[in-house]
Amino acid sequence: MNPFPAAGASRIAAPRFMVPTGMSRRHFASHLAGAAALAGPATAFTNTLLANASDLRKRHKAAILLWMGGGPSTMDIWDLKPGAATGGPFRPISTSADGVQISEYMPLMAKQMHHMSIVRSMSTREADHMRGRYYMHTGYVPNPNVEHPSYGAVIAHELAAQVPDLEVPPFVSVGSGSVGPGFLGMTWAPFVVDTNGNVRNLDMGIDPARMTQRLEMLATIEKGFIGEKRGGAAEDHAKVLDKTVKILKSQQMDAFKVMQEPKEVQDRYGATGFGRGCLMARRLVEIGVPFVEVDLGGWDNHADIFPTLKDRKLPELDQAMSALIADLADRGLLDDTAVIWMGEFSRTPNINGNAGRDHWARSWSVVVGGAGFKRGVVVGETSSDGKEVTSEPYASQDVMASVLKSLGISLETTFTAKNGRPMKIANAGKVIKELFV
Amino acid sequence: MVRSMHWTPPGDRPAGGCCPVRYLAPRHASRVLAGWFLIFGGMGLSSGMARVSAADPHHGITQVRFINEQVAAGWADANLQPAAPATEEEWCRRVHLDLIGRIPSVAELDAYLAGSSETRRVDLVNHLLGEEMVDEYARNWTDIWTTVLIGRDTENERVNRSGMRQWLRRVLAKNIPYDAFVTELVTATGVNKSGQKGFNGATNFLSGKLDENGVQATAKTAQVFLGMQVQCTQCHNHPFNKGKQNQFWEFNAFFRQSRALRRFDGTRDIQAMELVDEDFAGEGSGGKADEAELFYELRNGQVKVAFPVFVDGTAISKSGYLPGALEDGTAYGVNRRGELAKLIVTSPLMPKALVNRIWGHFFGFGFTRPIDDLGEHNPPSHPELLDGLADRFREQSLDVKELMRWIVLSRPYGLSSRTTKGNAKDDPFVGEQPRFSHFYLRQMRPEELYQSLLTATEADRVGGDGDGPAERGEAAARRKDEWLSQFIIAFGTDEGDEATTFNGSIPQVLMMFNGDLVKAATAVGKGGFLDRVARSNDKNAGKIDMLYRAALARRPTAREVKVANQMMTARKGDAAAALQDIWWAVLNSNEFIINH
Structure with a gap:
């Protein structure tokens, strides 16, 4: 029984609102043998599961954003200034990329830099956390007229068609909320999970057939309320119900269970939240999720920055990020997966009275690699004290345009915002040409 | 958001x-x-x-x-x-x-x-x-003001949520005039935790915001009470409005006599915070409290001086001394936060x-x-x-x-x-x-959903602790905090920026589908709402009617009655189980969670 018959010419499209067809995840394994007995949709569902994961992997592109909440000091990580008054105590070391040097406290990443490229000529204007967070996630400065979609929403929106059998939400955010889908709508909102991969409240706790009947009843109310034309929120709710039902019955949700990974793999990523998040990102990309964001906060180092970086932040980052890149490369995933490392801004070259660095957006670095990016190069440079970009400056929208290009997404794509205004993808940013061969 | x-x-x-x-x-x-x-x-x-x-x-x-x-x-x-x-x-x-x-x-x-x-x-x-x-009324507006004043973060050990709430419940129940409300929050001194000597719950507004020279206190006070966003001007003149960097630091100067002291309980954990006012000697090497200045740095590295000046340009005494009198009776000094409160409430x-x-x-x-x-x-x-x-x-x-x-x-x-x-x-x-x-249309706030579920289902009737009303209020508030914490996301910044996944996304729907609160709400426990409906002498139609009116404040449509009756049939005469299913569906609907 379809609780949502076709909507006809109604302005409001009827949500599909799929009803689970007789299987809870918990019961699935035990009933696998009897799956053939199930009705049509269930068979389709089973076929999905039987699809070969390696076929999926070859077909789809994906991106992983390593988000450094708080604004990391890039001149202590990717663009060192030894000897300058602003330089701080850290020394540069050589890496696997010819002529590329990074911080001595990133020794594992130093062995992976032939897979990655550094853009040292970022110059932006947003040095407030929430504004910078929005700007770096969307390519747009906050604007009172419109809410823009973030990286995850844009990339999921553009790439989801490559993975029609994906049941997990196409935009997953691990450990943080990312930035929302803006005018693309709640369908493209981030699915937020903690770094342990626990998805709360997944267990239905009742017989699946009974759940099906409950959902039919629910669909009746849902549809009635939408039909009363009270506004988009009513329909948004139904759409999210639809996605939730998909999740409830999906075995793909196992991708979140990082603890299923062999111990030595877990150890390589590190027993940290960020380490588990990076490992989860790899598992999610493997099953076809087009966009995963992994959050590492704690970079807002207004005080005592150097011991904090040396003893806590950099070791956690170095281990997890290097393990992720090596793992993606080993599994043949890196050529289809863009990896982006960035925060909302960087920190002042001047060291303040509390031995910390404050917010700074004028001259800083981001790191990209994988997918269609040229690897092992450095783009741009800053002055000897780190305070100025001395080459062509790049901004958020330029990074975004470059990431989209690396994934084969057309930069001619134009969205229509809710107010009817056309919006060019990535705010019409210019591709950073040195990142492409 | x-x-x-x-x-x-x-x-x-x-x-x-x-x-x-x-x-x-x-x-x-x-x-x-x-x-x-x-x-x-x-x-x-x-x-x-x-x-x-x-x-x-x-x-x-x-x-x-x-x-x-x-x-x-x-x-x-x-x-x-x-x-x-x-x-x-x-x-x-x-x-x-x-x-x-x-x-x-x-x-x-x-x-x-x-x-x-x-x-x-x-x-x-x-x-x-x-x-x-x-x-x-006080419970609802305590929830709202708590979120405005100290956010939803329950981890910050410099803030005592219970203390904040106790103060809010008291003044909101009395409906004190808004200027008194603002003045108490801006000028509060005392200990932030209930049961401690010198307790003043209003101190929690500022107790977690005075680090790094009170930058957060400055930004939040201007934002909440004056509708001014000044946080950007901490470091530079505002690019889009008239905000200037000096205004930020002149406003900040009002907080420089204030300190939040940590009180320990014998371990390394903070037991409580005490908000005090002290003489401010200024940041200069001379330490002349008669003209107690602070310094801030322009982007070009130039260092500037600031004294307390309100956003409308009104300057107060430059003295960093708290009010006092010399032996000859001459009064001196000024309470900077006290002056700030006066300027805010007359603005x-x-x-x-x-x-x-x-x-x-x-x-x-x-x-x-x-x-x-x-x-x-x-x-x-x-x-x-x-x-x-x-x-x-x-x-x-x-x-x-x-x-x-x-x-x-x-x-x-x-x-x-x-x-x-x-x-x-x-x-x-x-x-x-x-x-x-x-x-x-707007989705209920998580606190509203929680309270509405309790009202519709009377789930809190089971296991009431029988304490006095105030105690029960706080105990209930803590249970609610615990439930809310599953939705909170922190952004890892010093400013405690946060968001919630209670935003119409999948985790929220999962909570409504399978979470403990809804499980309890749809349980057929003795004495609960569903139990009473099931045992009533009403016909099935009347029982269904009751569920709709309890959750949606309306009667079911003909189509809804039809589907509900199918549910009754599917449960083979187990009316309680069928009502459970119907109730689950009603509570999970857009119409329930959306204020319309």
């Missing part, structure tokens, strides 16, 4: 925004009337006096008339036809949610519908704002900021987006209404309940959320300026 709130400023709107000649008249008239009300507004009828015919859309209250006329003028300007009035049931549900933070029970709904159609709206508002419901920005916040609460959108950014760079949608309400609020002794009364009794608040051709384009969710020509 459910939806960020943005609209097109007037100068940037497509053609059609121009005012056709035929609409000049009502607009002009409203201006003339507005002038009259400025004179007579202070004589507005207070609560109990309003007993008028329902034919009077203003309920005999001049301030309600002012709102109605101002908003209607906006409809005319934008060529909008307002929606039909909401049904009595919808209005009853809405006003319960917005005033006391939960839906009405079936008994409350019935009592409302049984009242005289001429007076029941005023009567219900008087009831909800009156003595009988004061605990519930015209304070009532405007509060009116905008309260309006935004009841309508889903304020006159500006965000509601706490009132600068010249961000013109309000209804400037005359905002200014006029702020004036009337001040004239009414800054009585917040009175302001709420005017708003909920107004015509725009009572409109249906069902849109028509004549007003569908009034859609702030797509970036249009709100015109309030129909009620805008």
Whole structure:
């Protein structure tokens, strides 16, 4: 029984609102043998599961954003200034990329830099956390007229068609909320999970057939309320119900269970939240999720920055990020997966009275690699004290345009915002040409 | 953040925004009337006096008339036809949610519908704002103010949420005037944790915001009480508005006598914070407290000096000494936070900021987006209404309940959320300026959902601890905190930026599908709501009816009855189980969780 018959010419499209067809995840394994007995949709569902994961992997592109909440000091990580008054105590070391040097406290990443490229000529204007967070996630400065979609929403929106059998939400955010889908709508909102991969409240706790009947009843109310034309929120709710039902019955949700990974793999990523998040990102990309964001906060180092970086932040980052890149490369995933490392801004070259660095957006670095990016190069440079970009400056929208290009997404794509205004993808940013061969 | 709130400023709107000649008249008239009300507004009828015919859309209250006329003028300007009035049931549900933070029970709904159609709206508002419901009112607005003042983060050990709530419950129950409310928060000294000597819960507003020279205290005080966003100007002149870096530090100077001291309990854990005022010797090497300066750095590295100056340019004494007297009786010194509170409560920005916040609460959108950014760079949608309400609020002794009364009794608040051709384009969710020509849908706040589930299901009846009312209030609040914590996301910044996944996304739906709270709500435990419905002598139709009215404040449609009956059949005569299923579906619906 379809609780949502076709909507006809109604302005409001009827949500599909799929009803689970007789299987809870918990019961699935035990009933696998009897799956053939199930009705049509269930068979389709089973076929999905039987699809070969390696076929999926070859077909789809994906991106992983390593988000450094708080604004990391890039001149202590990717663009060192030894000897300058602003330089701080850290020394540069050589890496696997010819002529590329990074911080001595990133020794594992130093062995992976032939897979990655550094853009040292970022110059932006947003040095407030929430504004910078929005700007770096969307390519747009906050604007009172419109809410823009973030990286995850844009990339999921553009790439989801490559993975029609994906049941997990196409935009997953691990450990943080990312930035929302803006005018693309709640369908493209981030699915937020903690770094342990626990998805709360997944267990239905009742017989699946009974759940099906409950959902039919629910669909009746849902549809009635939408039909009363009270506004988009009513329909948004139904759409999210639809996605939730998909999740409830999906075995793909196992991708979140990082603890299923062999111990030595877990150890390589590190027993940290960020380490588990990076490992989860790899598992999610493997099953076809087009966009995963992994959050590492704690970079807002207004005080005592150097011991904090040396003893806590950099070791956690170095281990997890290097393990992720090596793992993606080993599994043949890196050529289809863009990896982006960035925060909302960087920190002042001047060291303040509390031995910390404050917010700074004028001259800083981001790191990209994988997918269609040229690897092992450095783009741009800053002055000897780190305070100025001395080459062509790049901004958020330029990074975004470059990431989209690396994934084969057309930069001619134009969205229509809710107010009817056309919006060019990535705010019409210019591709950073040195990142492409 | 459910939806960020943005609209097109007037100068940037497509053609059609121009005012056709035929609409000049009502607009002009409203201006003339507005002038009259400025004179007579202070004589507005207070609560109990309003007993008028329902034919009077203003309920005999001049301030309600002012709102109605101002908003209607906006409809005319934008060529909008307002929606039909909401049904009595919808209005009853809405006003319960917005005033006391939960839906009405079936008994409350019935009592409302049984009242005289001429007076029941005023009567219900008087009831909800009156003595009988004061605990519930205080609980709801304690939730709201707690989030505004200290966020939803339960991990910060420098803030004691219980202490904050106890203070809020007390002053909100007393409905102290808003200037007293602001003054107590801005000037608070004492210990932030209940049960400690010198306890003052109001200290929690600032106890976690004084690190790094009180930068957070500066930003938050300006934002919450004056509707000014100054955080960007900490480091530079504001690129988009008139905010200058010196203003930030001059405002910051008011907090430089204040310190938040950590009190330990013998371990490394903080037991409580104590907020104190001390003489401030200034940051210069000379330490001359008579002229206690602070230093800040421009982007070019130049260092500047600042003394306390309010946002309107009013300077106070430069002295860093607290008030005292010499042996000869000469008074010296100044309490900087005390002076700041005086300047805030006499500033015209304070009532405007509060009116905008309260309006935004009841309508889903304020006159500006965000509601706490009132600068010249961000013109309000209804400037005359905002200014006029702020004036009337001040004239009414800054009585917040009175302001709420005017708003909920107004015509725009009572409109249906069902849109028509004549007003569908009034859609702030797509970036249009709100015109309030129909009620805008909004999801319940998580606290509202929690409380509404308790009301609809009486799930809290089981296992009540029987403590006194205040104790139970706090114990209940802690349980609610625990439940809420599953939705909180921190952004890892020093400013404690946070968001929630209670935003209509998948985790929220999963919680409603399978979470403990809904499990408890749909349990057929003895004495619970569902149990009573199941055991009642009503026929099945009557039982289904009861569930719909409890959750949705309406009766089921014919189609819904049909599907519900199929459920009864599917459960093979186990009526309790079928009711459980129906109840689950009703509670999970968009109609339940969306305030409409």
